[in-house]
Amino acid sequence: MSLGAEFAPTLEAAKDGEEWAWADLYREVAGPVKGYLASRGAMDPEDLTSETFLQVARNIHAFEGNETSFRSWVFVIAHRRLIDSRRARGRRPETTTLLEATADSTGGDVEEEALDSLVAEELLRAFEQLTDIQGDVLALRILGRLTLEETAQILGKRVGAIKAAQRRGLMALQQRLDFQGVTQ
Template sequence: MSIEVRPGDATFSTVLAAAQAGESWAFTHLWVEHAPIVAAFLRARGSRECDDLTSEVFLVVVERIGDFRGDRAAFRSFVFSIAYRRLVDELRMRSRRGDAEEWTVEIDPRRASSAEEEATARLGDRDALALLDGLAPDQRDVMVLRIVADLTVEQVADVLGKRVGAVKALQRRALENLRKKVAPTRTPASRSDDSDE
């Protein structure tokens, strides 16, 4: 049975029903909507193979979609639960094997048009990732899921298998730590300048 709905006009429940019925356009719709965010989450958390891992996540999604019940928010939690587990598997495997990176044409630094252009393009991402990497692992997981994946506190709790209160506490501590790192420092000279005005 074919469901005749244009993918751009489909509601989530229609897309979900079509995906569960095996409609390829519905899987494409779910991929287009969720894959970039999943890849960004995996990249931000240190995946070296985020494109491959994103594909693996969606293979599991396709495999398990028939059993899924819920709305758009529940589906997002479902997808990120799978992504988080796959990421943990990759990080564990990497820690056992050591930290080696396979050479590919895409990562060859000689292909960049110029070092200046590449540095400029990556400056903001690098600085943001460095700030997140400076957090404790639990705090970093919470912040990446909240910011990059745009999950609610309840969804993050579900993905990480923690209580909502624990996630809120981790988020609060992470924000405090980030504030300390990015807060402008005031020198005694700048304070005296302020008092003169």
């Protein structure tokens, strides 16, 4: 999904307070942001997503950039919100809410959904085995579809560290999923 050439006029309209523009922007980023927050243990990913988006609205007047920049910026804010929520809870992230967070919006075949849920459950359990940084990196790269550099920027790390984290994270996931036969 991408607004493409429509992004610039949509951004301008959003700065003017046009609801349709905000609706378009929200549709673009809400799913990945919510998925990212949920996969990283946010207690209430929906609330956090809307908080993130309202923060975007508060600062939108100062934003200049393209769609990629916008997406990355949204994730910067989402990540900060996530850190806040983790601090507030004072415990490690859990990865059990992604299914709940996505349950409302999934549609289609019931059997397919059930299968998706099973696989997703396995994926989420595998995600739980990752270190925090590995989980953060893979969630941003896979769910947020962010680049190495954007991920490094958001997490305040070097690109080399991001590469190392995703290497090890993927190895760990592969080992676990191989063990469970999920990828066979």
